[in-house]
Amino acid sequence: MLRPLALGLLLVAVATVVVVDCAVLTENGMPILWQQTGGQLTDLPIQNDVLVPNPWHYLHRMSLYRLIIAATDPYMTSMGTNATDSPIWGLTLQLGWELTSGRLADPTGVTTCGTETGDRMCISTESWWGCANYYFSVIPFLSAAQQGFFGDNIPVQMQVPEGVTDYCTTYADCATRFPDLMAKWDAFYQGLKVAAVSEASDVEKKDHILGLYWAAHQGSMASVVACSARKASYSAPEVSFADSWQSSADFIAASNFQSNLEKSVMFMSPLPSRILKEGDRAPHIADLSADENHSLYIFSWMRSMNTILGGTMTRLWRSAMCSIPAREKGRALLEQLLLNPGFSTATFLSIISTTASSC
Numbered sequence: 001m002l003r004p005l006a007l008g009l010l011l012v013a014v015a016t017v018v019v020v021d022c023a024v025l026t027e028n029g030m031p032i033l034w035q036q037t038g039g040q041l042t043d044l045p046i047q048n049d050v051l052v053p054n055p056w057h058y059l060h061r062m063s064l065y066r067l068i069i070a071a072t073d074p075y076m077t078s079m080g081t082n083a084t085d086s087p088i089w090g091l092t093l094q095l096g097w098e099l100t101s102g103r104l105a106d107p108t109g110v111t112t113c114g115t116e117t118g119d120r121m122c123i124s125t126e127s128w129w130g131c132a133n134y135y136f137s138v139i140p141f142l143s144a145a146q147q148g149f150f151g152d153n154i155p156v157q158m159q160v161p162e163g164v165t166d167y168c169t170t171y172a173d174c175a176t177r178f179p180d181l182m183a184k185w186d187a188f189y190q191g192l193k194v195a196a197v198s199e200a201s202d203v204e205k206k207d208h209i210l211g212l213y214w215a216a217h218q219g220s221m222a223s224v225v226a227c228s229a230r231k232a233s234y235s236a237p238e239v240s241f242a243d244s245w246q247s248s249a250d251f252i253a254a255s256n257f258q259s260n261l262e263k264s265v266m267f268m269s270p271l272p273s274r275i276l277k278e279g280d281r282a283p284h285i286a287d288l289s290a291d292e293n294h295s296l297y298i299f300s301w302m303r304s305m306n307t308i309l310g311g312t313m314t315r316l317w318r319s320a321m322c323s324i325p326a327r328e329k330g331r332a333l334l335e336q337l338l339l340n341p342g343f344s345t346a347t348f349l350s351i352i353s354t355t356a357s358s359c
Contacts, residue, residue, distance in 0.1 A: 023271040023292075024100040025093045025264075031062065032096030038063035039070065041150055045159075051145075054159040055138050056130075058099055058121040064141040065092045071149040075192035078205035079258065087213050090259025091136050093268055102275050103129035107233035125164050128234065128242060131227035134167060135181065135220040142171040143185035147193075166226070184219035188212040207256055207324050214253035221249050237276035244299035247306065250314050254321040255330035267338060270295035294341050301345055302337075313349070320352050322359035329355070 026032070037059055038044050044053045044063060054060045069088050079085040098104050104123045105114030112118025114127065123130040138158055145156050158169040168174035175182040191212040195205045224246065231239045257263070270291040282288075282296035306313040321327045333351060336343040 023097050023269055023273045025097055025268055031065075031089075031092040032099055033059060033062065034066070034092075037066045039066060041067065041154070049155070051154060051156045052159055053141075053156070055134065056123045056125065056159070056161060058095075058104065058123055061123060061133070061137050062092060062095055064137050065095070067150065068141060068144050071144060072189075072192055075196045076209070078195065078202040078209065079260065082260070082262075084261035085258070087210060087257075087259045088140075089261040090264035090268075091140075093261070093264045095133055095137065097268060097271055098129045098133060101271070101273050103127065107230070107275075125161055125167070126230055126233065128227050128230040131167075131230055132224045132242075135178075135223045135226075136217070138167075139174055139178070139181060139220060139223075140185050140216070142174055143182060144189055146171045147186060147189040149189060178223050181216075181219040181223045184216040188216040203324065206258070207327070210256040210258060214256060218249065218253050221246060235276055235278045235280070237278065237280040240300065241272065241276055241296060244296075244303040247303040247314075248299055251302065251317055251334060254318045254327075255334060256321075256327045257331055257334070267335075270339070272296060290341070295338060298338055298345075305345075305349075313352070316352050316356045319359055320355040326355065326359065 024032070027034075041051060044051055044060065046052065053064060055064070065088060069086050069092075072088070073083070073086060076086050079087070099114075099120075102114070104127050105118075106112070106124035106126050107128070108126050110126075111124065113122035113124040114120065114130075125131070142156055142158075144150065145154050156170065158167075160167055160169055168177045171182070188209075191209060195209055198205060200208070231242065234242070252259075259267075270289075272288060272292050272295075274288075276285075276296075280288075282300065283290075283293035285293055285296070288296075302313070317330070321330050333348065337345070337348050
């Protein structure tokens, strides 16, 4: 309760991947401070019969995820038998990592929001990461409410700090400002209901749901452009990492990666445990682990190579992800690239070129 608050030949090598935790993603096997989040709508503030969460408080924002997962789990049986198989768990870990790595704090230094000496639970409206996450938390929550996943006629109005006007706060407001984005999240939730009564196999249902989920996810990613001005408060290496992080989502999304808790921990553990500063250059950042350095190097390589090739690498990858079996192999390939330092980037390019031409 709240207080007041992822070709065939590469599969042989998958077992060689060794993951060493770097970023702090969980505590007691769950997302950061999960037990302190709200499991019921009534755990969030209500004023005049309107639900008014404060998305600028970490526990409130994480509670949005907890409520979405609980409401959608009955429609996610094709994902698997574990309670943590929903793809939405990946978003909870992302938010927790942003907290522990200091990325939700005020980067301008004007306030102590989110800092160790200030309100640690505060999410700064000036944080690029906090702003980007808004489109992966608030938007999905408002859409879920509109689609009836929390019951009928549940009005929601997000709180916003005084003087801040560039964040939408209601379904109508967000749908007006970002119609394509909201339509994609609505389609995801509507697709869950359709899948629940479909006679398709679980494999087909799972792939379809993940396709809708990643379409919505990429809609949110595209909307993050609204946060661009906030990058000015960060170092060049951190901005480069943020840009590379955004670009990598194209590959993960096209493979219909099942971002459940277990898989997300594996892929996100090598994320940098602190904000990058001037002079940081992977894979030679002394105070970051070998895994963190490797992940930063690979993220940068993927974005740079795709830019050099004029977007060809992304187009080839999307073409290669042309079937359920192909997407399964794609996820294994990403696993090798991101988590196995011994896996050659040249091999990655060779495999996706060959696979794309065979689709």
